[in-house]
Amino acid sequence: MSAEAKTVQARHRVLGLSDQDVLEMYYYVALARALDERMWVLQRAGKAMFVISGAGHEGCQVAAMWPMDKKLDWFVPYYRSVAACLVKGMTATDMLLGLFARATDPSSGGRQMPGHYGHPRFKILSTSSPVGTQYPHAVGIAYASRLRRTGEVTMVSIGEGGTSQGDWHEALNFAAIHKCPVLLIVENNELAISVPLRKQMAVSSVAVRAAGYGMPGVTADGSDVLECFRVTREAYDRAKRGEGPTLIEFAVPRLGSHSSDDQQERYRSREELEQVRKRDPLLTFRAYLERVGLLTQGTLQDMTDRVRREIDLSTDEADRAPLPQPDTATRHVFYEGE
Ligand SMILES: Cc1ncc(C[n+]2csc(CCOP(=O)(O)OP(=O)(O)O)c2C)c(N)n1
Secondary structure, three states: OOHHHHHHHHHHHHOOOOHHHHHHHHHHHHHHHHHHHHHHHHHHOOOOOOOEOOOOOHHHHHHHHOOOOOOOOEEEOOOOOHHHHHHHOOOHHHHHHHHOOOOOOOOOOOOOOOOOOOEHHHOEOOOOOOOOOHHHHHHHHHHHHHHHOOOOOEEEEEEOHHHHOHHHHHHHHHHHHOOOOEEEEEEEOOEEOOEEHHHOOOOOOOHHHHHHOOOOEEEEEOOOHHHHHHHHHHHHHHHHOOOOOEEEEEEOOOOOOOEOOOOHHHOOOHHHHHHHHOOOHHHHHHHHHHHOOOOOHHHHHHHHHHHHHHHHHHHHHHHHOOOOOHHHOOOOOOOOOO
16 A cells, blocks of 8 residues: 555554444445435426425535434434435435425425435434524524523525525524534535525634634534544534533535525536536545545445435335325414323
8 A cells, every 4th residue: 555545545444443433424425315316307307396405415414414413413414415315314215205295204204405404213303494493403403402501403505605694603603602512514616506505604714703702603614524523523522511502603615506496507607617526525535435445446336326226216115105195285374282
């Protein structure tokens, strides 16, 4: 092994991650990407009314979820949190049941728009459509955990555009005052639909805002999965020690359009799209694993086959599931008595 390879290899081991850990992390990045691609195909084929992508965000999401206790801790997702929800426990089938609006969709029984993930069993709070509202929800959960001394940590995610909402600022202020055990994640892809970052905020980064509330703020390159893991684990340990929240900004590429309802070529140049693709975490993480000899052509093929099988089986299973009964349409909307 070359000296370079030894140095590179030391990176995940120094962080306390085994070879098995990083291969499993890569598996989730690849699974989330394949699921995402399948959802787009199904939408274009007329099987789903809408799709919104996590493509480009998977690396930081898998890394951030990795230190969390999957049974004990809470996650409050947003619509791009495909990879994070998979690591927390949801399956590709669970997510496709939501895409197809089936009765057995664990997020909402087929009532929410696709991309509104949630799962009671895995302590994933249901996604609300108004961006920003998830932040006060998450801080409320974390506050309750602190009062009840449960030892739970909550993680919440949002895009940088969502940080223009008042809810976001109120949540940060409250979380810092009350030292809530919460990881405040912002996945900064520099676009809010078609609105660029510079039209959303006058500060140099989202993370610098943390100082205004009295908590640490950090920015990590979302294409560097190991760095994302390092900063999140540090924040997680702080929260566990009772030292309060951390604002974590991941700089991520948005590889596709905002959703199936827009066309990014209308507001992004060809050069920008080329630059963005170079930051794809699937490629950067794969390159790392190849450099350290953990992924070879053979093991990569096995992994790709495993992912493909899982996505095919999940698509069939979700497609066969029954639709909700029409007479249940207003359930959970109006009070129905005890
Ligand atoms: C309060 C509110 N305003 C507007 C919308 C419409 N909307 C949905 S997603 C979105 C863009 C959010 O961008 P950002 O927070 O940067 O996240 P990204 O999609 O880039 O990951 C907007 C404006 C909404 N859902 N809620």
